[in-house]
Amino acid sequence: xxxPQDPNIPENTNGTDPYAHSDDQYATSxxxxxxxDEQVTNETPAATAKEPLGELxxxxxxxxxxxxxxTEAEKLVAADAGTADDAAHLTRGTSRMKLYVxxxxxNKMAVVGLIILLFLIALAVFGGFFAKWEYDDPDFLNLSxxxxxxHWFGTTDAGADLYAQVVHxxxxxxxxxxxxxxxxxxxxxxxxxxxxxxxxxxxxxVLAVIHxxxxxxxxxxxxxxxxxxxxxxxxxxxxLIVFGWMYQSRVIWSLALTIREQDYVRAADYMGVSxxxxxxxxxxxxxxxxxxxxxxxxxxxxVGSETAxxxxxxxxxxxxxxLGTLLQGGTNSVQSxxxxxxxxxxxxxxxxxxxxxxxxxxxxxxxxxxxxxGKA
Numbered sequence: 001x002x003x004p005q006d007p008n009i010p011e012n013t014n015g016t017d018p019y020a021h022s023d024d025q026y027a028t029s030x031x032x033x034x035x036x037d038e039q040v041t042n043e044t045p046a047a048t049a050k051e052p053l054g055e056l057x058x059x060x061x062x063x064x065x066x067x068x069x070x071t072e073a074e075k076l077v078a079a080d081a082g083t084a085d086d087a088a089h090l091t092r093g094t095s096r097m098k099l100y101v102x103x104x105x106x107n108k109m110a111v112v113g114l115i116i117l118l119f120l121i122a123l124a125v126f127g128g129f130f131a132k133w134e135y136d137d138p139d140f141l142n143l144s145x146x147x148x149x150x151h152w153f154g155t156t157d158a159g160a161d162l163y164a165q166v167v168h169x170x171x172x173x174x175x176x177x178x179x180x181x182x183x184x185x186x187x188x189x190x191x192x193x194x195x196x197x198x199x200x201x202x203x204x205x206v207l208a209v210i211h212x213x214x215x216x217x218x219x220x221x222x223x224x225x226x227x228x229x230x231x232x233x234x235x236x237x238x239x240l241i242v243f244g245w246m247y248q249s250r251v252i253w254s255l256a257l258t259i260r261e262q263d264y265v266r267a268a269d270y271m272g273v274s275x276x277x278x279x280x281x282x283x284x285x286x287x288x289x290x291x292x293x294x295x296x297x298x299x300x301x302x303v304g305s306e307t308a309x310x311x312x313x314x315x316x317x318x319x320x321x322x323l324g325t326l327l328q329g330g331t332n333s334v335q336s337x338x339x340x341x342x343x344x345x346x347x348x349x350x351x352x353x354x355x356x357x358x359x360x361x362x363x364x365x366x367x368x369x370x371x372x373x374g375k376a
Contacts, residue, residue: 103365110361116354120347124171133161135168136319144337154339156329165321166343170351172233172322176306179237181298184245185291191245192252193283197260197275207253210246218243219305223314231317240305248294252287259283289366296359300352307348323348 104110132150133139138159139151147154153162195206222239229235259265260283268278284291303323309315310324311331318325323344330341 100365104361107361107364109357110364113354113357113361116350117358120170120351120354121174123167124174127167127170128164131161131164131167133164135160135164135321137161137164144333144340146337146339153343154337156340157333157337162326162340162343165326166323166347169321169323169326169344170347172316172320173303173306173324173348173351176233176237176240176322177299177302180240180244180302181295183237183241184248184298185295187241188245188248188252188294189284189287189291190279192249193256193279193287194275195249196253196256197265197279197283199260207250210250210253213243213246214250219308222305223309223312226309227314231315231320233316233320233322236306236309236315240302244298244302244305248298251294252290255287255290256283259286289362292366293359293363296355296362300355300359303348303352303355323351 139155139161140159142148142151142155143159144157145151145155151161151163153166155162156165191206191210195203222243225239226236262282265278265282268282269275273281306315306322307324307327310317310322311328313328316322316325326344327341327348330337330344334341
């Protein structure tokens, strides 16, 4: 009986076994693979020596043929990772400050104003060490004399050294301006932000007081109060603070109305956080850029107010001096002794102009909608 042939097996037409040479072919193939593996094994150390530990590369003075051990490679990777983390942390922590600084220093007039202001501050702080005379020590042998090596800015009609008086007056005006501007900023921040956050009757009462004080001539009230003070600059500071916070408070209140509707402010209220803490932690920090600008321009406004009062004889009075007092004395002798007017006037102009330039630069740097917002 004949067994049927499997159709999948090819028919043997030449009478030989089709699988006769399979063992020999497999043996030859195994030998070839073994030779290839041996060749790869012999070439691997050289490749490994050139590129140790996979993709790790060393950008240093080490030669390309040097081999790193596993321990050294792990230390290098750990060091690189730590450096990258530190760099990322520093970038995240200072990116916003760097952005503000770049915007500010890109404003050339703001940089000029900063340089002038630093010079004036240095003059007010250290200028007295270079004066040959005290500001209240008259030289009776040189009455109303022009600038000379002995008296750099000349002397007044009473023989006082004008350079010493300008340095002292600049320091007095800066002290009054900085203290008043800082105090009014703090008061207006809490009053304006607090009125917006409390709302209701509290907001209505605060706004009524603000609008009433804004509607009356506060300059006349200040003049009436300080006219009999004897020129005490400390009382002048108090009066300027009492009547100087209303306008800033009104502006801060209008901005705080938007912030109080934010989700984080409402969440703080739902969590039982006190409103004073909410004002300090959430509202005031979110208007920080405005507060900085208000502080700078507040200094300019206070210098103007103090100078005007002292010029009218209602502020700082002799024997103490300020820039306004010096302008008052120089005005009377501007024809006969012009140096008595021009030196104090020049210092006052530099102070106000420099603060205005700095204020404009800070506004452009801190305002995201400014023209320099996308160029940092």
